[in-house]
Amino acid sequence: MTDDSAMKDTLHGRLRRDREALLWKLDGLxxxxxxxxxxxxxxxxxxxVKHVATVEARYFGEVFARPSPEPLPPWQAHKGEDHWATEHETRERITAFYQRTWAHSDATITSLPLNTPGHVPWWPDPHPNTDLFATLLHVLGETTRHAGHADxxxxxxxxxxxxxxxxxxPAxxxxxxxxxxxxxxxxxxxxxxxxxxxARRSPGTESPRPRQGERTTPRTPSRSGPTP
Known part of the structure; x- marks a missing residue:
């Protein structure tokens, strides 16, 4: 086993671990x-979960000219919709999307060398060009970060x-x-x-349950950075 393949296997293994950790946070809710x-x-x-699934689908898909088979909206139209689930999106649909994305991503990671060039059109100049190694690190970082949030x-x-x-x-x-x-x-x-x-608790940090019959409207968060 070469040093590159050993490094890829290690990073890929960590990504698999953190995917499972994130998904497990929905268990029993x-x-x-x-x-x-x-x-x-x-x-x-x-x-x-929906956000991380979308991020992974893009980075291991179109960045390497291997578009995800999932129906993703154009990245130019991204307005944060992937950060919350609508009332019409079932939990099963979102988790199945994430798991199908794993299979597509795993195929990209397994079949390409770490130095395979990629292009991230949503990254600003002069940084849109990358490779599989940097992309794997980026997606692992995203997944680990959000798994921590979920925890x-x-x-x-x-x-x-x-x-x-x-x-x-047991607690x-x-x-x-x-x-x-x-x-x-x-x-x-x-x-x-x-x-x-x-310090007083910041407004909005508590999320009370809605009263009977009350309708709530999800808020689309404002996000910045290179990840659409």
Whole structure:
């Protein structure tokens, strides 16, 4: 095995691991909890899965002239719609899209050398030209980052944490509560000693359940950076 193939196998293995970790964060959730906005910008767990699936489909597809078989909108028309799931998109549809994308991406990664040139039209000049190695690092970074987001969001819903179900430990609520109370006391003491006022919770960081019959409109977050 050459050094390049060993490096590719390592990065590819990490990508597979983090894909599974992200998808697992939906396990056992109600339809509402999988979709509802959990941050001030409207981030949701199912929205994260949809976004990462779209990112991966583009980077291991059209960047290497191997367009994804999935019906993706033109990148020029991107307005953040991939960050949330509409009421007409089932969870099964989005997760199946992600898993089909894995197969297409895996074929690209497996069949091309790491130095294969690619072109990312949505990256600004002078950086649109890349190769498989840089693209694999980029998509791995995106997936790992959003899997981390998903881990925190899932913890806020029901306390479940971790990357793999076989490593998950039963939550000891009493111990967790005591630990959190200790951290809160420490933070308040530090603030008092420095004369820093306690920060108020930012508006929109809590996502209350809608009242009976209330209609909610998803918010399309504003995103920046090279990833459409």
């Amino acid at each position: 109600s339809e509402y909890d999988a979709r509802r906005p959990l941050t001030a910008t409207g981030t949701s767990l199912l929205g994260l 925190i969001l899932r913890e806020t819903l029901d306390g479940r944490t971790g990357m793999r179900p076989e490593y998950e430990q 000891d609520e009493k111990t967790r509560a005591a630990h959190r109370a200790n951290l809160e006391r420490s933070a308040q003491t530090a603030a008092a000693e420095t004369g820093t006022p306690l």
